Structures are given as C-alpha cells and as structure tokens.
Amino acid sequence: MFKTRISELLGIEYPIVGGTMMHLALAEYTAAVSEAGGLGVLASANYKDMEKFREALRQIRRLTRKPFAVNLNFFPALNQIDNNQYLDVMIDEGVKIVESSGHRAPEDLVGRIKKAGMILIHKCVGVRYAKKAESIGADAVTVVGYENGGATGNLDIGTLCLVPRVVDSVRIPVIAGGGVADGRGLAAVLALGAEGAIIGTRLLVAEETPLHPEIKKRLCQATELDTRLVLRSLENTHRVWKNETSDKVAELEAKGAGLEELLPLISGMVTKEKFQQASDGGLLACGQGIGLCTRIQPMREILAEMARQAEEALRRLHRLMPRLPGQDQLAH
Numbered sequence: 001m002f003k004t005r006i007s008e009l010l011g012i013e014y015p016i017v018g019g020t021m022m023h024l025a026l027a028e029y030t031a032a033v034s035e036a037g038g039l040g041v042l043a044s045a046n047y048k049d050m051e052k053f054r055e056a057l058r059q060i061r062r063l064t065r066k067p068f069a070v071n072l073n074f075f076p077a078l079n080q081i082d083n084n085q086y087l088d089v090m091i092d093e094g095v096k097i098v099e100s101s102g103h104r105a106p107e108d109l110v111g112r113i114k115k116a117g118m119i120l121i122h123k124c125v126g127v128r129y130a131k132k133a134e135s136i137g138a139d140a141v142t143v144v145g146y147e148n149g150g151a152t153g154n155l156d157i158g159t160l161c162l163v164p165r166v167v168d169s170v171r172i173p174v175i176a177g178g179g180v181a182d183g184r185g186l187a188a189v190l191a192l193g194a195e196g197a198i199i200g201t202r203l204l205v206a207e208e209t210p211l212h213p214e215i216k217k218r219l220c221q222a223t224e225l226d227t228r229l230v231l232r233s234l235e236n237t238h239r240v241w242k243n244e245t246s247d248k249v250a251e252l253e254a255k256g257a258g259l260e261e262l263l264p265l266i267s268g269m270v271t272k273e274k275f276q277q278a279s280d281g282g283l284l285a286c287g288q289g290i291g292l293c294t295r296i297q298p299m300r301e302i303l304a305e306m307a308r309q310a311e312e313a314l315r316r317l318h319r320l321m322p323r324l325p326g327q328d329q330l331a332h
C-alpha cells in the first residue's frame, strides 16, 4: 500500500482518514475506522458531559489498539463549546492525535496540544487557512473541496483545484478530500500531491455507522445530484442530502427566515433523533460522492476495496506510459 508522510506520521496502514461526523462519530464508529486500517476521528462535540467523553475514549481503547484521533470543534454553536475542557480529558487519557475544524484555527490551544506531545491536524477549506494552520504549528493540514459532505465554507473551490494549490503553498503534509468516495478518488488526491485522503460520505453507508439502515438503503440509491447547500444565510454553509427536511430549509432560507424559524429543522437534537429513525433522515450532511456509494459494506471492506482500487488506478496510468521505468512490476 502507499507509504506517505501521513501514513508514517499517524502510524496507519492506509493513508485514509475517516472523517469525523456530528452525532455519528461515536466510539464504535471511530474504532471501526481505525481497526480497518485508517484513522478514526471521534467527534468530541457529541459529548456534553466530560465523564461520558472520557468513557468514549476508554471504549475506543477497548475496541482497538490502533491509532485514532479526536476532533475539536470550532464551528459556531448555540451552546458555546469550551475546548479546553475536552483537552483536559484528552491529555489525561493520553490521546495522541488531535484534529481541529471549524471557523478558525486553534491558536489558543496549540501551546497545550504541543506541550502534551500531541500531533495536530487542522481541517479547512482554503489556501489561506492552510497556511495559517502551518504557521501556528500544525503537523498536517486537511483540505476539503466544495464537493464534500458537511461544512463547505464560503470559498466554493473544487477539490481538483484546491488540493494542488494547498500542496504548493505549505510544507507540512496535506490530507485531501471532498468527493473522494472510492479508490480512484484516493489515487487522484495522491496524484495531486496530497499524502492522504479524508472520506466522510462513503462511510455513511458503512455497516458500523450508527444511521438507521433504511436511511443507508436510500443513500445507496442517491446520485451525485442528490445534495444541496444549506445554511449559507447563517454563514454556516453545509452540503447535505436532498430530502424533505433540506428542501424545507432551503425554501425557508430563500424566504429570508432567521435562525429561530430554522431551528426546529436544523437543531442538533432533532437531527440526532432522525438519524435513528426510518424517517427522511433529517438534515444529513452528505457530499457529491454519494453517487459512488451503492452498497452497505463493513468498514474493513470499504477501506480494503479503496486501497485495491487505488492500486489498480495506478497500474492503469502506468500502462498509459509504456516506457516508464518500473512498469514491469506494476503491470500485473
């Protein structure tokens, strides 16, 4: 498999990060990604109670001995998050890898993160934010293009252009995503200069992801046309699945609705409940890569299949260049 600065830095078999997911990236999901050979990322914001957060970290350790990360959330929230509290528990429990994401870099926490000897990965959506992450001392940066499921920011840059721009602008290794949903996508971002891929949407249909099976079945039938952007009016643009809830949100936003009117549809509590029902799924982050997700599979199978497909893509490219040295080894 591919050996990159990211697989080396993080100690993972495949250079694949399983994207953190609000309400879904709990202990079992995180451990399943790591056990499958990627990097699982627990979403700390899922835990309001620090003892439950601590228990989730311990549960991951019971389920896997492999590396995992914890995401610190810097997105706007109704109930403001104090990331120092999460960091206290993480330091206490010996967490080794931190991912930060949101509307700013974790400048205020980087001192504590470094002092504790943790690896810091910052996730963002543009060159200027990636440079900022590097300047504060991040060990790696993740960038996601406009195709991605979840927060897209407001720059609207596609993965194909964003990744090489970021690779050319920073020295630290880059993890890239936004539309990576199979091994061809993994090979593509590596070809663009990234040293790892991040996938979220593809994992919505992993067996271990705690979404209702009926929703997963419907997602397997969705195509790349079945996503839309919402919440731009609140300066919190997200790419989500096109369903009754997101249709309604889009309609209300177009009419100029404010937070109060939108809240019954977008609040975390409502969303969380709908993920567990055979309902329309609520406001579910989902990227264009959903068009490539056609069946529900175990996590281990998804990651192994992606690795195999990426190798096949590389072989195909080599065959297009018959005189390339080393082609003999790759031809089969």
Ligand SMILES: Cc1cc2nc3c(=O)[nH]c(=O)nc-3n(C[C@H](O)[C@H](O)[C@H](O)COP(=O)(O)O)c2cc1C
Binding pocket: 018, 019, 020, 021, 022, 024, 043, 071, 101, 102, 123, 144, 147, 148, 149, 150, 151, 177, 178, 179, 180, 181, 198, 199, 200, 201, 202, 204, 284, 285, 286, 287, 288, 289
């Ligand atoms: C359902 C869902 C929830 C997500 N929640 C978060 C989140 O809470 N924080 C975050 O940084 N990213 C979140 N993401 C983004 C993923 O971690 C990842 O960056 C993204 O899905 C990668 O792009 P892709 O969907 O095209 O694979 C979420 C994505 C999905 C699909």
